[in-house]
Amino acid sequence: MSRTISLHPFTILAVAVAVITVTTAASQWWLSCTVIGLCLLISGWAGDLKKLAVLSGAMLLPTFLSLLLIHGLISRDPAPAIAQWGPMRITVHGLEVALSLGLRTAVLVVVGLLCGLLIDKHQLVAAIDLSPVPPQLGYLLAATLFLLPQMGEKQHQIGEAQQLRKVGIGRGIIGWFQRVRLRAVPLVLASMQDAQDRAVHLSARGFPASGPRTRLRTVPDSSVQRGIRWAALVCAVLGPVLILAITLVGSQ
Amino acid sequence: MSSNLLLPEETSSQTLRRRIMAIAGTVILVATYITLITTQPMGIVEGLGQGVALGTFAAYLVAAILLLLAVLSDLPVSTLTLIPVALVLNIILGQFVGSVMIPLYIDSIGTVIVGFLAGRRAGAATGVLSTLVWSLFAPTVLPFAAGAALVGFLAGTAARFGALRRIYLAPIAGVIAGVLVGVVSSPVATFVYGGTSGVGTGALVAAFSSMGDSLLSAVTKQALISDPGDKAVVFLVAAILVYALPKRLSGSFAFVRRYSVLGKRVSK
Numbered sequence: 392m393s394r395t396i397s398l399h400p401f402t403i404l405a406v407a408v409a410v411i412t413v414t415t416a417a418s419q420w421w422l423s424c425t426v427i428g429l430c431l432l433i434s435g436w437a438g439d440l441k442k443l444a445v446l447s448g449a450m451l452l453p454t455f456l457s458l459l460l461i462h463g464l465i466s467r468d469p470a471p472a473i474a475q476w477g478p479m480r481i482t483v484h485g486l487e488v489a490l491s492l493g494l495r496t497a498v499l500v501v502v503g504l505l506c507g508l509l510i511d512k513h514q515l516v517a518a519i520d521l522s523p524v525p526p527q528l529g530y531l532l533a534a535t536l537f538l539l540p541q542m543g544e545k546q547h548q549i550g551e552a553q554q555l556r557k558v559g560i561g562r563g564i565i566g567w568f569q570r571v572r573l574r575a576v577p578l579v580l581a582s583m584q585d586a587q588d589r590a591v592h593l594s595a596r597g598f599p600a601s602g603p604r605t606r607l608r609t610v611p612d613s614s615v616q617r618g619i620r621w622a623a624l625v626c627a628v629l630g631p632v633l634i635l636a637i638t639l640v641g642s643q
Numbered sequence: 644m645s646s647n648l649l650l651p652e653e654t655s656s657q658t659l660r661r662r663i664m665a666i667a668g669t670v671i672l673v674a675t676y677i678t679l680i681t682t683q684p685m686g687i688v689e690g691l692g693q694g695v696a697l698g699t700f701a702a703y704l705v706a707a708i709l710l711l712l713a714v715l716s717d718l719p720v721s722t723l724t725l726i727p728v729a730l731v732l733n734i735i736l737g738q739f740v741g742s743v744m745i746p747l748y749i750d751s752i753g754t755v756i757v758g759f760l761a762g763r764r765a766g767a768a769t770g771v772l773s774t775l776v777w778s779l780f781a782p783t784v785l786p787f788a789a790g791a792a793l794v795g796f797l798a799g800t801a802a803r804f805g806a807l808r809r810i811y812l813a814p815i816a817g818v819i820a821g822v823l824v825g826v827v828s829s830p831v832a833t834f835v836y837g838g839t840s841g842v843g844t845g846a847l848v849a850a851f852s853s854m855g856d857s858l859l860s861a862v863t864k865q866a867l868i869s870d871p872g873d874k875a876v877v878f879l880v881a882a883i884l885v886y887a888l889p890k891r892l893s894g895s896f897a898f899v900r901r902y903s904v905l906g907k908r909v910s911k
Contacts, residue, residue: 416693450781454836457845461838461861465853478853492837495696496783503782525715527723534727535776542731575736579756579884582728583892590721598720635694 396437399612400515401522405623407506409630414498416631423494430501439508447501454500455493463489512536517608526599542582549577661713668709672789672827675702679830683859692834699834700786707788711771714764721895722761729753730773748873751794755881758798759807762898766795786835790828794820798878799898807882808906817878818871825866833862844869 396403414426434443465478466485474481516536520529553573554560561569675698684695718726732753754773758766770791778785801807801816832839838858839845844865851861885893885905893899 412697415697418693450783453842456842457839458837460842460845460849461852465849467852496836499782503778507779525712527715527718530723531726531772532776535730538727538731539734542735546735575884576887579732580888582732583888586724586728587721587892587895590724593724594720631694631697
């Protein structure tokens, strides 16, 4: 059973942005590893450790392999190579660059995915609705998140119906193209029709309405959380500037 | 007259604010791109390399969000209800195509459909929103929001200038769009991620790099190989799907009627 944090979604996002920017600017392997370790601990507490590990692994494995190919195996660093074979040239510096870039991406992926797992999507929609951004944004996010499982189910049902009709079961590229066509065309047509029907209902109700509205869902917030959000945003902007300035001064 | 009889018309200050946001977004995007191309920062992890990565990430994301906020209030309700459907189509059709090991992304089909039916502003907004929503599941796509906006914008532009009146023109427009999107997105791949996130594309970048190209040049060449083909297929499939829509449905979009997007299929 997954646990969710009863924090304002913007607080979680602001802290995540600060962590990502400061860790990226610092570019220290131990800091990146600590952040990733902490994220795994938090996801373990929330009951999402396996999900986070699988999702992160699926994204990071090809990224690390790609970076290893680009920087690790074909290094153009003038330092002596530790191994060389044809155009392939491996240097310590090349491997360090690949690892550093991989860890930079890993922090973004793990922290970002953890945010996605910890934030309650309904609370996020409510928080966007209560914020000064255009009301259309809240509608678009809510509609997308609720349409996603519905249309996924619809696509599955269309596939089953086509199999019962014994069409689109061919092999090879032609069979694949037939399957795509037989699933995509009914899905797109039905979804477009639904969208048009929804537009009529929304227009009739004066969407997007401005001004105060009654909301049944409240988003937990406090002055402490507002303070954390501001502090995190200041950290996200000034933290990297300070770190980069110190690095520059140190290198001179 | 207001498009919605129940709502007040937009004031001139709101219009001015939206225009300023659109101009600011475009200026940030163009300035960042030109700066990166002309200066070509050397180290991507040493010295100010981390600053370049963060700066590129932030500039592309802020530009995309400003462009989104500039157009969002202007979209009619029929387009607003179409956008979530397009976002879900991007994800579902992208997953379906990805599940059969065919080397295409096809993850922007919904964005292109919106561009074809509702115009370039709606297409650009769909591109940005698609990236923002998808980033909840795959955070690495976030700085590519501007590239996704460009796909939608170019789809709308192509439809406006008649790329859908003849079915064979759609993939040609897709190839041109792919070239532009590849060129705009490659600085993000280079300076934020140090290359690409796929093994196949990474091998291409490594091959170009071993031939003496700089990293930016190698990533741009790889994008120019991958993106035009992908966008040609996406534009063609989206055009076929738009052709398959009933005339009553496609004709309900003012953009389609105004610019005679589908030629004689939808009367003015």
